[in-house]
Amino acid sequence: MSLEFFSATDVGRARDNNEDSVALDEDVGLAVLADGMGGYNAGEVASQMLTSFIRAELGRWLKESGAAASPADVRRAMDICVDNANRAIFNAANTNPRYAGMGTTLVLGVFRAEGLLLGHVGDSRGYRLRAGQLTQITRDHSLLQEQLDAGLLTPEEAVYSNNKNLVTRAVGVEDTVMLELHLHEVLPGDQFLFCSDGLSDMLEDDALRQLLIARPALPEASHALIEAANEAGGRDNIALILVRAENKPKAEPRSWWPFGRR
Template structure:
């Protein structure tokens, strides 16, 4: 299966600096997106530290070992890399007063022949467009999501919640972080979107779906998504990664999912 990648960031219409960061290593199927937080541009520092660290360290490991590694090996490498990046950001935040309290969300994807290994921390998201249907394949680590899960808010009420941007998990804010990591099957024709909340807060799922379907090239789709988010107010920085899978479907009965077909 072949993959096509595209990434973009935009400062939006309400902020002067861009605290979102993206990084790709197409040779090893690696995509990283981060949305930083913290004063004095510390969020920008945190997100750039994270994406640069993951691209360099995990990218190098995948080049050296990825082709022969099992999915369990890659998962361990992803966990270790994010843990090391978390400690680097945490230490920087605790040794430089200007960076105190900084942290960042994360969406991390490793596309392999067998499928996608997808990890995330915080409220940046991943979506999959398949057969014209859009599905969110990450679950926000946020107070708002916890309220939804507990039935304290309806989805309609959540749109207007004041807790929309309060994350319950982030990279760099504590000395340890848990990467939520899941495998997903990957089929020819799939289109994946990783994005910061500067996109997902501005555009509902149906608008995302229509814009992704309506533009054949990834660069055109990215431009349309960013423009639409800015037209809706552009209240935050916008970052996105688009990945399209092309190729032949594998023979039935060969599954990489370790616990049977999903």
């Protein structure tokens, strides 16, 4: 299959700086999205440190290992890279008072022949659009999700909860972090959306689905999603990555004649 990638960020309507960051390395099927948190510009620093580190380090490893690496090898490389990035952000937060308490969420995808290896930390999300159905394929690491899982809140009550932005896991906040990592099948026609909560908090899943279906071109879909989130309030920065999988076109048969067909 061939993969098409597109990414975008937007400051939204309520903030002056952008604490969301994205990075792509299409040659190795790598997509990274982060939503920073912290005072002053610390959230922006944390998210940019994370996306830059992963794109450089994991991207280099994927280039060097190529298709020879097994899924288990890639999982281990993803874990090690996130752990190293976590330590770098944690150390920066603990040595520079301006960055104290900074951290960031993460969605990390590696597309391979075996499927999508998708890791995440925090409440930034991954979705899959298949045959017109949108499915959330990550599970938020948040207090709100824990309350839903425990039956303390209904989905209807969760919409109005004050705990929406309280994450229970983030990169750089502690000296270790656990990356939740799963392998997902990728079929021709599948489309994947990675996004920060600046998008998912503003738009219901069905609105995301309808916008993606109505605009097949990834740049147009990206613009429509950001515009809709801003029209709904734009209360946070918005970041998204779109990836579409398609069958590779069959190569035209070549003639044996050295100067082309006769």
